[in-house]
Amino acid sequence: MRVENLIIGAGITGLSCAYHLEKLSKKYEKRNKHSSRCNYLILNNGREIGGLARSKEIGGFIFDYSAHLLHCKSSYFYNWLKENLGSEIVLHKRNAWIYSHGVFTKYPFQANLYGLPKNVVKECLEGLLNPDRLKKYEKNSFERWCYEKFGSGISKHFMLPYNRKFWTLDTKKLSDEWIDEFIPQPAIRDVLDGTFEYGHKEFGYHSKFFYPRKGGVEVFVKKLASFCRNIMLDEDVVAINIEEKWAETKKGKKFYYKNLISTVPLVQLKDLIVDMSRQIKGEFLKLRHISVINVNLGVKRKSISNKDWIYFPEDNYIFYRIGFPMNFAPTSTPREFSSIYIDISYSDWKFLEYNKEDLIEIVRADLIKIGIIDDVDEIPIVDINDIKYAYIVYDKKWAQSRGDIVGYLNKKSIYPAGRFGAWKYLSMEGCFLEGKRVAEHLISG
């Protein structure tokens, strides 16, 4: 079979690329121009569309794979959601917290010291106001950036331990290329405002978010997919020949393409391409990612917390974040129950050495320690998801290796796209916009 644009993966990126090709095709049909350039076919290995942004129903609960909240930085994405999902989605104001030193403080830590022990507040303010704090840190490193922006106290009490726990990596090894979008940077005045009472200003990309009124994040994905006509499910791409320009699936079907859009994790793409140059293969080995074990629990007690989610920078809790879907998605949880999602990171260099039963016991004990649940609480629902590709690690090698790989593939008419496809820290909005960008690029020739 011959296809103009062969898209691998029906996650948000692949679907968005297809959706935008459909849209452009209508535009070109009217002008009688280039519309064949918009032809596409999506191949997806599983029977379900949505990739990581799927939802599942278990015993009356609806869970996502961890939380999947819809953030809008661009008016394009915001308008798309409003136009296509209208009253099916609800706008929420974030209610996020941090638990450290035995107390809850408002997110983000660096703008909300109120409530922390006095000696910690003092250390944080002293560090913030100390001008001489950069000399010993390597340039372009996350660690240096933290000291530069926040000083030693905030770095010591939140930025470094949280990021070390989350990335499972010495923060010296992280670069500063991913930060601007994700870490709020309050001015000194804002820090002071949030030191003596709860700060009123909201910071960061997720201070507001949309979430479907009913049915989990999948509602968004299903709407997007409803515009895409050409999707083949259960077609696992197992081989790609970049010189002859074909992809073959496990069932033995061969598809010849002009352009290949891959949302397959970049490090897996390496193993699918049968005729890749040896030299570039080595670059793939330098790419690193972390994985997440996501545990979803249904607890037999109402309203165990009023918070949306909580971050945990300290090592004496196994998770780096927990959250409560019932507070932003009330229909996801049966009445008289509560729901919790719990995220624990691990990696190829920091293993998680517990079996499922032990892990649940540790999680349960930690939740009791914090006072989220009691030891008598029943937990009738336990759902564990092992998310192998969860976050891309931006270390010192990321930019160069990724750039070389993408450059090489582009020359062969392969367009790696999406969070794992293009190996970038992208949100769902980022993936949606990436799909659009790739579609426009393909059409512009």
Ligand SMILES: Cc1cc2nc3c(=O)[nH]c(=O)nc-3n(C[C@H](O)[C@H](O)[C@H](O)COP(=O)(O)OP(=O)(O)OC[C@H]3O[C@@H](n4cnc5c(N)ncnc54)[C@H](O)[C@@H]3O)c2cc1C
């Ligand atoms: C723990 C966690 C929490 C998150 N929370 C949020 C959040 O709150 N808000 C937010 O905006 N984003 C969040 N994200 C990010 C979001 O999930 C991703 O950005 C987005 O879903 C990635 O979409 P994608 O299409 O690029 O990739 P994927 O979702 O991975 O889709 C890729 C698709 O390709 C298919 N595929 C793979 N290999 C093959 C093959 N060989 N042949 C055929 N098909 C194949 C897969 O089955 C899948 O359907 C979170 C991510 C994680 C890990």
